[in-house]
Amino acid sequence: MRLFGINVDSLITPETRFIVTKKRFLSSFGDEYPSFISLNEDKKIIRELIILSKPFFKGHEIQLGYEYSLTSNVDGKLNSLVGSNKIVLGIKAKKMSYGITTELRFLGIKNKPSKLLIMHDVPIVASNRKELLANIKDFMAEWASITINNIPCIINGFEKVKIKVNTIDVDYASFLL
Structure with missing residues (x-):
């Protein structure tokens, strides 16, 4: 699925109901x-x-404040990063009362950093750093068929997934994030 000329397949999961554009x-x-x-x-x-990079074609600037309602039953995985020369995987761990959770950060580099994919929906809870890294390695192998040895690391290749999305509605976002 492309919005404003940009592949946004990585944002799509079976749980996704809305895609919103804004500044970060x-x-x-x-x-x-x-x-x-x-x-x-x-x-x-x-x-x-x-x-992170400016659009190559004029008219492909992202219009802020739009909300797209959609449904899908497929996970887009890393499809939005197709075309990057390198993908760097990093994490941002958070200590909670019940353990350590994480979000995965994928930086797509095409001569210079071009896209950053942040995954908040990582189903990992660990009690220490060693267990967290082992769980991330297992998750990446199961979710995207990618073998990693250490974090941060460079991901050389991944499998592209075919996505089917039903766009239900396009509105101006009525809520602030």
Whole structure:
């Protein structure tokens, strides 16, 4: 699925009901970038795709504030990062009262950083760092058939998945994120 000329397949999961466009500030880059955010039925963030590079074609600028209602029964995995020369996998771990959780961050590089995919829907809870890394390795092998040895790491290749999405409605986003 393409929105404003950008492949947003990675945002699509069976739980995704909405995709919203907005700006996102990245402290590591020190600037605001346009982004696509996928939300579930309860408007909880599932995944984010942040576009770090300017569009090549005029007219492909992302229009902010739009909400796309959709349904799908397939996970788009890493499809949005197709065309990147390198994909760097990193994590952002969070310590909670019940253990350590994480979000996965995939940085697509095409001569310079071009896209950042952030996955908030990672089903991992661990009690320590070693267990967290082992669970991430298992998750990546099962979810995307990617073998990793360490984190951060460079992902060289991945399997592209065919996606079928039903777009139900396009509206101006009536809520603020």
